[in-house]
Amino acid sequence: MNAVKASGPSHAPPDPDYAEETSMSRISQLIVAWSGPAMIVTFIIGGCILARYLPPQWSPHDSAQRVAQIYIDHLTRIRVGLVLTVIAYSLMMVWGVSNAVQTRRLEGKFPALTYLQLVCMAAGTAQIVVNTGMWATAAFRPGQVSPEITQLANDMGFIILLGTWPPFTVWAIALGLQILLNKSSLEVYPRWSGYFSIWSGLLFAPGGTVWFFKSGPFGWTGVVCMYVPFVFFGSWILLFSVLTIRNIRAGEVHRQELAPEG
């Protein structure tokens, strides 16, 4: 409508709303939101099918020899799987931004809970990317070094992956709180998803039992320690990907509303 003319003086200032509406925000939000499902698919191929960390092919009470032997026997598959795993894990922070952008619309100039989400997803991504590096280290020279060293690196991977649950829990709770504390009439995400986010965050915490137990339901092969956090993490990602993409497609890209209703 108010297209800036290439030459000659403009007769009217550019319309800021037009600029905002046709900006790349909608597309960029969609891209980051879709990285959630992309992350899950990549992780399943890399972490589950190829590298086989979930379900884990090592048990916490395996001998060092056995741990090293598995690395030796399946070296290439594990290495390729780890590359895909680290890519998947890196997509996590990309996806996380999509929720933060949506909830940012509920906060004013100094959005504490949005900042909290961002720092938590950054910390969380750093942790799990590094722990993938631990596994890659184990897969670097199995057989050439003492099996205990291979076992150490392998252990570190699981212990860091599951044991460092707090940033993820804080992240999910921050997101949940933003939804529930919202007093305006703009409902960015439905209230039940706020409760679900807080509940999911709490269910990442059982991963902390990985530091204490080597068998049963609480070691890293255990249902409570490994599967509960992962299942809820995956469900949480899928749920919010769906809700965010729905929002963006409905045009809810920029609309802010800070005033409490009535």
Add this chain to the structure above:
Amino acid sequence: MATSSTKTSAATRVVHFPGFLPWLLLMVLTLVSWWLGYGHGLGKLATISALILAFFKVSVVGAYYMELRFAPLALKLIFNGWVVFVCAVLIGIYLVVH
């Protein structure tokens, strides 16, 4: 506040506090369960009673404290369904091995 006459004793007022009777019931049942915890030669019956009492107490907490009495039927059914199901499964597993 209820316009009760000054002759009403404190005890009567407490009885009329919301949730008093459920609380009293729950406390008494807890003491009974506590007593059952010492076995007293009742063997498996003590445990089964303790479990049933525990889940009954859960049901009372739901109905009177969480005010599920006034909740939609679906919610009441789900909640109490959980109570009955989990209680039955736990007692079932407990009995099967012995």
Add this chain to the structure above:
Amino acid sequence: MSTAPPGSASNERVALSTPAWRTQGHVPGEVGVWVFILGDMVVFAWLFIVFMHQRSQHAEVFDQARRSMNLTFGGLNTLLLLTGSWFVVLGVHALRRGHQPAGKWLIAGAIACGLGFVVNKVFEYHEKIVVGHPRAQADFFMYYFVLTGIHLFHLMLGLIVLTLMWRVAHKATLGPRNFRTLEAGACFWHLIDLLWLILFALFYLTSN
């Protein structure tokens, strides 16, 4: 309200219009909090069942371990939580009738009960860890510490929720949204109470 049990709201003078929570079909708090509460109940139920199943496979050692448990700690904690829950019920009722000071004090009382539970638990854990236990009983205590630990974690969150409710109780006027918060928070606290009722039975009262 002829179906109301004795000792309940029927004796009280209430507002002219029947409040929402009295008519059949009111979801306490809001639907979303029940997603959370029921979900948690399902997860805990599954943990209870896993424990009981494990117990059935090693009934002797589990029973021996149970005998070393201090019933007083468990019983006292149960009474504390039940009383704290009652205080929450009383507190919310008081706030519904506009009795703010009573409401605030009762919620504070519930927080005190919760803190009492935490102190009790700390003593109990400490004693267990210091005294130690035979290797054979390791499984029982693994379940004990993890399950009651997760419960304790929930309780600490519950204390935060109660504190939020206490702050809401300070507001000059309470609207429907505030009551939604109060009811939802109360239900979460009652969830913590009811989960403990079962934990008490499983770890302290289940014998052979």
